[in-house]
Amino acid sequence: MRDLVAAAGDLTVVPVGGATQLELGNAPSGPFALMAAGAALRGEVQHEREDLTAVVPAGVTLGELAAILAAKGQHLPLDPPLAETSTIGGVMATGLGGPMRPRFGAPRDFVLGMTVLRADGELVKAGGRVVKNVTGYDLMRLWCGSLGTLGIITEVTVRVYPMAPAVDLECPVASLAEGLELVERIYRADVRAEFSDILAESGEAPALVLRAPERAVPALEALTGPLRRLTPGRYALCRDAGYRLDDVLALRAVTTPSRLRALATDLVALKPSTLVVRPLSGFVRAAWDVGSAPNARQFGGALDQLRGATAAVGGSVVADRMPAGFRGEIEAWGPPPGSFGLMRKLKEAYDPAGRFNRGRYIGGI
Amino acid sequence: MTTRRELLAGLSAIAGAANVLWRHEDLIVYEFDGTIEKKLPYAVVFPDGAEQVAAVVRLCNALGFAITPRGAGTGLSGGAVPAQRGVVIATARMRRILEVDPVDRVAVVEPGAPNIQLTEAAAEHGLFYAPDPSSQKACTIGGNVAENAGGPHCLALGVTTNHVLGIEVVTADGEIVWLGGRTMDAPGYDLRGGFIGSEGTLGVVTKVVVRLLPVPESVVTLLGIFNSVEEASVTVGAIISSGLIPAAIEMMDRVTLQAAEAGLQCGYPADAGAVLLVEFDGIPEVIESQATAARAACFEAGASEVRVARDAAERERLWKGRKGAIGALGRIAPNYYILDGVVPRSRLVTVMAGVDEIVSRYGLQVANVFHAGDGNLHPCVVFDERVPGTLERVLAAGAEIMKVCVDAGGSLTGEHGVGYEKNKFMPWLYSEVDLENMGRIRAVFGNHGRFNPCKLLPAGSGCGEMAHNDAAMRAAGPDAYV
Ligand SMILES: Cc1cc2nc3c(=O)[nH]c(=O)nc-3n(C[C@H](O)[C@H](O)[C@H](O)COP(=O)(O)OP(=O)(O)OC[C@H]3O[C@@H](n4cnc5c(N)ncnc54)[C@H](O)[C@@H]3O)c2cc1C
Numbered sequence: 001m002r003d004l005v006a007a008a009g010d011l012t013v014v015p016v017g018g019a020t021q022l023e024l025g026n027a028p029s030g031p032f033a034l035m036a037a038g039a040a041l042r043g044e045v046q047h048e049r050e051d052l053t054a055v056v057p058a059g060v061t062l063g064e065l066a067a068i069l070a071a072k073g074q075h076l077p078l079d080p081p082l083a084e085t086s087t088i089g090g091v092m093a094t095g096l097g098g099p100m101r102p103r104f105g106a107p108r109d110f111v112l113g114m115t116v117l118r119a120d121g122e123l124v125k126a127g128g129r130v131v132k133n134v135t136g137y138d139l140m141r142l143w144c145g146s147l148g149t150l151g152i153i154t155e156v157t158v159r160v161y162p163m164a165p166a167v168d169l170e171c172p173v174a175s176l177a178e179g180l181e182l183v184e185r186i187y188r189a190d191v192r193a194e195f196s197d198i199l200a201e202s203g204e205a206p207a208l209v210l211r212a213p214e215r216a217v218p219a220l221e222a223l224t225g226p227l228r229r230l231t232p233g234r235y236a237l238c239r240d241a242g243y244r245l246d247d248v249l250a251l252r253a254v255t256t257p258s259r260l261r262a263l264a265t266d267l268v269a270l271k272p273s274t275l276v277v278r279p280l281s282g283f284v285r286a287a288w289d290v291g292s293a294p295n296a297r298q299f300g301g302a303l304d305q306l307r308g309a310t311a312a313v314g315g316s317v318v319a320d321r322m323p324a325g326f327r328g329e330i331e332a333w334g335p336p337p338g339s340f341g342l343m344r345k346l347k348e349a350y351d352p353a354g355r356f357n358r359g360r361y362i363g364g365i
Numbered sequence: 366m367t368t369r370r371e372l373l374a375g376l377s378a379i380a381g382a383a384n385v386l387w388r389h390e391d392l393i394v395y396e397f398d399g400t401i402e403k404k405l406p407y408a409v410v411f412p413d414g415a416e417q418v419a420a421v422v423r424l425c426n427a428l429g430f431a432i433t434p435r436g437a438g439t440g441l442s443g444g445a446v447p448a449q450r451g452v453v454i455a456t457a458r459m460r461r462i463l464e465v466d467p468v469d470r471v472a473v474v475e476p477g478a479p480n481i482q483l484t485e486a487a488a489e490h491g492l493f494y495a496p497d498p499s500s501q502k503a504c505t506i507g508g509n510v511a512e513n514a515g516g517p518h519c520l521a522l523g524v525t526t527n528h529v530l531g532i533e534v535v536t537a538d539g540e541i542v543w544l545g546g547r548t549m550d551a552p553g554y555d556l557r558g559g560f561i562g563s564e565g566t567l568g569v570v571t572k573v574v575v576r577l578l579p580v581p582e583s584v585v586t587l588l589g590i591f592n593s594v595e596e597a598s599v600t601v602g603a604i605i606s607s608g609l610i611p612a613a614i615e616m617m618d619r620v621t622l623q624a625a626e627a628g629l630q631c632g633y634p635a636d637a638g639a640v641l642l643v644e645f646d647g648i649p650e651v652i653e654s655q656a657t658a659a660r661a662a663c664f665e666a667g668a669s670e671v672r673v674a675r676d677a678a679e680r681e682r683l684w685k686g687r688k689g690a691i692g693a694l695g696r697i698a699p700n701y702y703i704l705d706g707v708v709p710r711s712r713l714v715t716v717m718a719g720v721d722e723i724v725s726r727y728g729l730q731v732a733n734v735f736h737a738g739d740g741n742l743h744p745c746v747v748f749d750e751r752v753p754g755t756l757e758r759v760l761a762a763g764a765e766i767m768k769v770c771v772d773a774g775g776s777l778t779g780e781h782g783v784g785y786e787k788n789k790f791m792p793w794l795y796s797e798v799d800l801e802n803m804g805r806i807r808a809v810f811g812n813h814g815r816f817n818p819c820k821l822l823p824a825g826s827g828c829g830e831m832a833h834n835d836a837a838m839r840a841a842g843p844d845a846y847v
Pocket of ligand 1: 398399433434435436437438439440441443444445456476477497498499500503504505506507508509510511512513514515516517564565566568569570571691692780781817
């Protein structure tokens with residue numbers, strides 16, 4: 001790894017894990033070198049079943065990890081887009097969750113310890129291997145979601161969970177509003193669904209899609225009416241929408257629960273081919289295929305409006321995927337927050353020369 | 366050179382003379398926290414919000430005085446002790462619950478609000494704030510954020526960092542800034558996450574936005590009664606590895622049980638070797654089967670009895686004993702020294718035996734009351750400080766216990782923080798490069814050595830060698846700095 005970084009010379013290094021999120025963020029500023037971090041960071045997973053922990057080399061994919069954990073009845077309930085082929089290092093660096101985010105947390109919430117290659121070639125670690133730990137600064141949370149701009153993640157220790165038998169279910173809902181209301185009622189009734197997304201595909205009625213323990217199904221049906229077993233593929237759609245091959249344009253937006261309905265409605269007006277609403281984390285993702293995508297000017301205008309509307313509560317709208325032609329005109333991350341000054345200082349403290357992913361991150365960091 | 370008089374005049378001009386303490390008899394209340402070390406500040410100031418805090422920070426920086434933030438002073442690692450004297454910024458005047466929003470399920474609170482007050486305010490809306498340190502009646506939300514506090518119910522729900530969406534802070538160089546906000550997962554570095562658990566070394570928290578959760582539909586609380594700590598430890602492993610994640614699994618040993626029962630009359634079996642308090646919450650359809658499985662696991666490991674709380678009153682009583690247990694230890698001896706090591710759950714039995722061996726070798730008595738489900742031990746050495754030489758033995762035993770936890774693949778502290786008390790032991794876990802790397806975050810927030818100095822990382826010069834800690838260092842042996 002060190003050698004790979006050194007070999008890049010003056011170019012900024014763009015680490016590549018499973019190559020599922022290469023389009024995320026801005027284009028690197030200036031000349032860059034792709035570095036196959038995923039391939040360089042493979043190795044054995046140390047799974048401690050009794051402790052519910054696993055030490056995972058960063059280049060291991062979530063698919064490979066799932067198989068190892070499943071052999072002992074456990075899993076990592078972290079399901080970012082294209083989970084199977086994403087490397088754990090890449091997942092932590094991008095910080096994206098999936099349908100299970102509201103119940104189990106964002107990628108950072110699984111991390112117990114981490115080792116990172118700093119831009120100057122030092123390997124540094126934080127955290128440890130136990131499930132509860134406040135020994136030292138929580139640098140893991142700074143590294144997670146930093147898109148490798150503070151260092152390249154080389155190893156991650158995660159907390160894992162026992163696999164609990166559950167069933168995947170769905171029911172049609174008359175409208176997004178009804179779906180939102182149902183999710184709220186289910187949550188308030190303390191039926192702990194593992195996920196509960198609303199999925200709307202263009203030309204179809206929206207559906208509530210969820211996973212819950214078998215024993216909870218009667219309690220659920222008391223609220224939703226009869227539930228159908230989920231057709232295979234629907235869960236993957238909730239998870240992957242925006243990252244499938246034919247998605248040319250995708251955004252994710254986050255706001256407060258009370259403003260979610262308005263935000264989702266604004267997005268419906270832009271006629272995405274797929275819309276996924278994750279009510280319990282205030283999250284919406286919209287994806288467009290070639291046929292449905294607006295042009296750069298329309299999209300840019302809509303983004304500005306959405307960003308304006310969510311800014312008041314500190315929400316955000318990120319353009320995850322855009323056709324190449326949009327990039328010059330549209331900022332992927334949106335305006336940086338008030339703490340941006342500190343973010344810049346953080347980058348300077350750990351990668352003063354901009355060796356890693358220069359320009360790709362928020363505010364051009 | 367600045368005189369103390371100039372400092373006091375400056376503080377009074379910012380916060381009002383009535384909100385500045387400087388007389389010796391007033392200051393001695395602020396020289397300690399829940400630990401053993403003491404140091405007297407030059408002054409204590411009570412600002413009313415971020416603006417005043419920022420002004421105080423800038424004044425102290427300009428005059429060259431150290432700053433130490435302080436909440437309720439219940440901390441168990443010396444975090445609020447002003448190691449280099451200077452000024453204590455106390456949050457006691459910032460204790461309002463500013464907002465509870467039942468629709469967005471968030472609350473906005475000032476840092477000096479006691480933890481329990483937040484949960485009481487949320488209860489009106491059928492909501493609660495999950496992190497519930499045993500000290501929750503006194504400790505403040507600001508202190509919880511600074512320590513990333515946990516509590517019995519953090520096993521399933523997570524600790525403070527999992528429940529705080531945003532914080533307004535005054536950084537160590539006096540800038541007011543929001544980290545995070547009211548929504549989840551905003552893009553950009555998670556500075557909120559980096560600040561939480563920083564033990565008051567990066568700035569002063571002046572507002573906190575927390576997530577609230579709906580009060581569980583129903584709760585089952587079990588009290589498993591065992592002949593020994595070992596049986597109870599085996600049960601913890603069995604429950605966790607059977608795939609159950611209870612809302613809480615708390616352990617109390619015989620010494621603790623007897624003290625709690627004598628002091629609080631909570632219905633504990635005083636002759637038991639250990640008990641486990643196990644709780645499940647959720648809908649009855651789901652938790653009943655979980656409780657049945659946990660009960661079976663208790664019996665399988667040798668429990669003599671498993672009680673189920675019949676109603677809310679009985680449940681409250683069982684928890685009252687657990688949450689008041691440490692206070693009740695005062696019946697056994699005037700002082701206690703509580704440790705906070707974490708070990709992998711699979712090592713619980715071995716490490717508990719190691720703890721026993723260490724305390725008996727030092728001729729000391731220990732009470733164990735802890736978050737067993739997380740492997741977060743709290744060996745609590747009870748002693749009488751007035752007996753010459755005892756304190757040194759206690760600290761030496763404490764250091765050995767921490768070493769045993771670290772050697773078992775664990776850590777120094779699960780929730781109480783490193784502070785002033787364990788920073789010398791950090792090299793057991795981290796290399797010099799790791800520690801230097803951690804230290805860089807201080808400069809990012811403008812802490813150049815005078816903001817809550819001598820805490821968390823191994824201290825440099827000017828931290829006044831503390832006789833107590835040195836005894837512990839000697840006991841930990843020559844490999845203490847490897
Ligand atoms: C009997 C007993 C039981 C306990 N049980 C638990 C438990 O179950 N779980 C647990 O986690 N802890 C527990 N604790 C430890 C303690 O209560 C927690 O660490 C608590 O979070 C400290 O809060 P405080 O307001 O007392 O903070 P203080 O002791 O006043 O300060 C603690 C640290 O926080 C910093 N600080 C305080 N306020 C601010 C602020 N506004 N901004 C920046 N920094 C600040 C201080 O500088 C210091 O470093 C227990 C303590 C006792 C005495």
